[in-house]
Amino acid sequence: MKLNSTVLKRIWSYSKLVQTHVTMNEMCYFSSQKNQNNLLVLTNGSQFLIREFKIRFSHRIKELDALPYGLNQQKDIIKVRNWYIKSFQDLCDFETHSIAYKELKRVTQLLPKSPEKITLEENNKYYNPTEELIEEGRKNSLINFNRSLLNLFYKLRERHQTTVINVAKGLLKWKTNDLIINSNNIYNDKNIFLIKKHLDNFYFHRIGIKILLDHHISLLETEFSKEAIVNNMYDYNDEKYVGIVCTNTDIPKLAKQAIENAQYIVKHHYDLLETPPVELILVNNTNKVPFVYIPAHLIHVLFEILKNALRAIVEFKLSKEPNNKYIEFDIPNETVKVIISYGKEDIVLKICDKGGGIPRSMLKYITTYLYTTMPQSVQENLLLKPPNNEINEESLSVNTPMAGLGYGLALSTLYAKYFGGNLKVMSVEGYGTDVYLYLKRH
Numbered sequence: 001m002k003l004n005s006t007v008l009k010r011i012w013s014y015s016k017l018v019q020t021h022v023t024m025n026e027m028c029y030f031s032s033q034k035n036q037n038n039l040l041v042l043t044n045g046s047q048f049l050i051r052e053f054k055i056r057f058s059h060r061i062k063e064l065d066a067l068p069y070g071l072n073q074q075k076d077i078i079k080v081r082n083w084y085i086k087s088f089q090d091l092c093d094f095e096t097h098s099i100a101y102k103e104l105k106r107v108t109q110l111l112p113k114s115p116e117k118i119t120l121e122e123n124n125k126y127y128n129p130t131e132e133l134i135e136e137g138r139k140n141s142l143i144n145f146n147r148s149l150l151n152l153f154y155k156l157r158e159r160h161q162t163t164v165i166n167v168a169k170g171l172l173k174w175k176t177n178d179l180i181i182n183s184n185n186i187y188n189d190k191n192i193f194l195i196k197k198h199l200d201n202f203y204f205h206r207i208g209i210k211i212l213l214d215h216h217i218s219l220l221e222t223e224f225s226k227e228a229i230v231n232n233m234y235d236y237n238d239e240k241y242v243g244i245v246c247t248n249t250d251i252p253k254l255a256k257q258a259i260e261n262a263q264y265i266v267k268h269h270y271d272l273l274e275t276p277p278v279e280l281i282l283v284n285n286t287n288k289v290p291f292v293y294i295p296a297h298l299i300h301v302l303f304e305i306l307k308n309a310l311r312a313i314v315e316f317k318l319s320k321e322p323n324n325k326y327i328e329f330d331i332p333n334e335t336v337k338v339i340i341s342y343g344k345e346d347i348v349l350k351i352c353d354k355g356g357g358i359p360r361s362m363l364k365y366i367t368t369y370l371y372t373t374m375p376q377s378v379q380e381n382l383l384l385k386p387p388n389n390e391i392n393e394e395s396l397s398v399n400t401p402m403a404g405l406g407y408g409l410a411l412s413t414l415y416a417k418y419f420g421g422n423l424k425v426m427s428v429e430g431y432g433t434d435v436y437l438y439l440k441r442h
């Protein structure tokens with residue numbers, strides 16, 4: 001990718017700016033607004049995001065550049081870095097060339113002349129409406145601006161969709177090359193944990209970008225479909241969702257969905273007639289305070305944990321009875337338990353399996369992005385799959401591969417931590433594994 005020095009200078013200067021933290025409450029601010037203000041609130045959110053994404057993309061570029069031990073030179077990682085540069089440029093171009101944006105600036109006083117000059121203080125709120133009502137004439141400009149930004153956001157989302165698989169590819173190639181070629185073996189404990197630190201940081205912030213992008217796309221889509229729906233006299237009202245956030249998350253319902261997905265994948269992967277059963281147990285279910293969360297995150301994390309638990313049980317059993325697809329599961333001993341406890345501070349989910357556990361010496365590696373017990377041939381095969389089969393960490397499709405990259409627990413931990421929760425794994429070797437998922441009440 002050819003880069004001119006002006007773009008690089010710009011990226012460099014943006015990378016010195018601090019990202020603005022956006023809380024779940026701020027993301028839900030939109031819901032408390034009266035209808036006539038929606039468009040204005042959204043427009044302010046849109047303008048905030050143009051600048052915020054430029055800051056965040058420039059940070060990601062720097063982080064990928066800083067990956068150690070030659071990892072930053074891997075072709076697939078450079079590809080991901082170049083996507084961020086392209087997206088940064090697209091946002092700059094939108095500001096400079098978009099007719100809809102120029103028109104918005106002309107008809108409103110919402111923006112200072114140069115958006116580059118907005119200080120952090122002026123811009124530290126995701127939504128900060130400055131006017132009560134919008135005149136009809138302005139309204140069209142606001143709609144056009146948001147519609148063209150929505151198209152740009154679709155483009156950005158599509159471009160970055162396969163980030164995880166590409167970084168994983170780079171990491172796997174790096175690991176394989178080092179093990180085969182490099183005599184001083186840089187693939188050692190100290191370096192593994194340094195790489196984990198870099199990747200945790202990169203992925204953690206990528207989750208933040210993805211949340212803001214998906215949320216804003218969802219808000220804009222709702223706003224535009226609402227217009228269409230109102231015109232058709234259709235009754236639109238689903239107050240439980242604000243963008244991608246659910247203000248009253250039904251955890252058992254999501255857990256059931258994750259169980260079904262995980263069982264389906266395991267059944268097909270091992271070509272079984274049945275899968276180990278999963279029991280859902282609710283305790284302390286008296287705390288009725290609604291739980292605000294992003295359901296897609298919860299379902300994905302539970303799916304990853306359950307997939308591991310079911311896989312462990314099946315493989316533990318197959319190790320004793322190889323090639324037996326007619327295996328029957330012993331209900332008292334081989335049921336995975338999902339216990340949900342509604343605490344005051346946290347909602348805690350404990351997922352217990354008797355799948356033989358993980359050796360103590362290996363536990364420290366399970367979230368390093370470099371540990372999996374799937375054979376290397378499976379991993380390489382995964383990476384060769386065509387794009388429509390690619391692993392998307394948010395995808396819940398039954399085409400999702402069984403396992404192989406060693407990313408499931410590492411990314412799930414980051415998802416849990418993103419909103420103040422956590423994920424911990426405890427294991428009894430030769431017996432089974434307990435995973436604790438903590439979800440912080442906000």
Ligand SMILES: Nc1ncnc2c1ncn2[C@@H]1O[C@H](COP(=O)(O)OP(=O)(O)OP(=O)(O)O)[C@@H](O)[C@H]1O
Pocket residue numbers: 304308309312353355356357358366367371372373374401402403404405406407408409410432433
């Ligand atoms: N419940 C469990 N019982 C036994 N081993 C487990 C369990 N959970 C995780 N592991 C071990 O930890 C490894 C890493 O798990 P992780 O979910 O991060 O990646 P993966 O399942 O190998 O691949 P993927 O990235 O596709 O999820 C697994 O390969 C497995 O060896």
